[in-house]
Amino acid sequence: MVVGLATGIVGVLGEPAIITVAGIPYNLMAVFREPYVGMTVAGVLVERPDPSVLFSVVDYGITGAKSGDTVMIRGITYIIVAAETREDGVSVVLRG
Numbered sequence: 001m002v003v004g005l006a007t008g009i010v011g012v013l014g015e016p017a018i019i020t021v022a023g024i025p026y027n028l029m030a031v032f033r034e035p036y037v038g039m040t041v042a043g044v045l046v047e048r049p050d051p052s053v054l055f056s057v058v059d060y061g062i063t064g065a066k067s068g069d070t071v072m073i074r075g076i077t078y079i080i081v082a083a084e085t086r087e088d089g090v091s092v093v094l095r096g
Helices: 002-013 057-063
Strands: 015-021 024-033 036-041 044-049 052-055 070-073 076-086 089-095
Touching: 002 024, 002 052, 015 057, 024 057, 024 070, 052 057, 057 089
Parallel strands: none
Antiparallel strands: 015 024, 015 070, 024 052, 036 044, 052 089, 070 076, 076 089
């Protein structure tokens, strides 16, 4: 079951995160992912972080969060760019 899978992943690998929607904070658990994306700048290959977080479907749904709301994790506040419900939960793309 999708909800069970996401809850299990977040329960084992998760860390505290705060989603703020219209000034209201929601304390949740999330899995932080910060892969690096290679890109060419002025002919030089550089890597930049491409952060995202994974929430359980149920937890994320309670917040009503959407693009433009914020997520604070590891002491850094990010802006939500997009959210996608997947098999392992809700994957939220962030911008620093």
